[in-house]
Amino acid sequence: DAGITQSPRHKVTETGTPVTLRCHQTENHRYMYWYRQDPGHGLRLIHYSYGVKDTDKGEVSDGYSVSRSKTEDFLLTLESATSSQTSVYFCATTSRARGSSYEQYFGPGTRLTVT
Amino acid sequence: AQTVTQSQPEMSVQEAETVTLSCTYDTSESNYYLFWYKQPPSRQMILVIRQEAYKQQNATENRFSVNFQKAAKSFSLKISDSQLGDTAMYFCAFMKHGPNNNDMRFGAGTRLTVKP
Numbered sequence: 054d055a056g057i058t059q060s061p062r063h064k065v066t067e068t069g070t071p072v073t074l075r076c077h078q079t080e081n082h083r084y085m086y087w088y089r090q091d092p093g094h095g096l097r098l099i100h101y102s103y104g105v106k107d108t109d110k111g112e113v114s115d116g117y118s119v120s121r122s123k124t125e126d127f128l129l130t131l132e133s134a135t136s137s138q139t140s141v142y143f144c145a146t147t148s149r150a151r152g153s154s155y156e157q158y159f160g161p162g163t164r165l166t167v168t
Numbered sequence: 169a170q171t172v173t174q175s176q177p178e179m180s181v182q183e184a185e186t187v188t189l190s191c192t193y194d195t196s197e198s199n200y201y202l203f204w205y206k207q208p209p210s211r212q213m214i215l216v217i218r219q220e221a222y223k224q225q226n227a228t229e230n231r232f233s234v235n236f237q238k239a240a241k242s243f244s245l246k247i248s249d250s251q252l253g254d255t256a257m258y259f260c261a262f263m264k265h266g267p268n269n270n271d272m273r274f275g276a277g278t279r280l281t282v283k284p
Contacts, residue, residue, distance in 0.1 A: 086272075093276050094276060095172075095174075095259055095274035095275050095276045095277050096213075096259065096261075096272075096274040097274070098271060098272065111271070112271070141211065143213065145213075155201045155263055155265070156203070156215055156218060157272060159205075159212065159213035161210075161211065161212055162211045162212075162213075
């Protein structure tokens, strides 16, 4: 499995504060993704990256921004956290190399609570 | 946009028996991938099985197999000889084929409990 770590693993923050979640991978995968998981919704894509400094929006991108300055790191920022952003956040990667299966490898998740 | 529907929010099965989880999807694409992911209480997302739409043969991985019905847009997961460790949330996922596509769509999940 791809080596994907997320930090922090748990965070409690107050409404209106900025929050940054970090995803780090050791597999040199080109593509990286941020999802949020909520009951009844499965996983929904927030943002993704297809290379260093190349990012794009996903299905639920409002209130989130991302940055990727190195292949191995993908940051998700909540500029001003709201209670609706309380969720479990997953990072995922995939290589998309020729002949690959498009399988995404997931990090362990970050539980974020906004009070 | 593609949608994935898992109509069974919860299911249970006795240890050693067989259980089938349902998944349907909506797409106008002809070439795509389908996946089943398992999420145990540890929260880690684990790939169970994958299926390429252009392959007619159903994928199998040990005790896990799928029934892929392309015309019906159905992709069910069969777990044989259920084990206690199979207790988890199971997510069906769909992804279009193509280098510029990055949108994997997930169903809402089925919570499976294996009873001793």
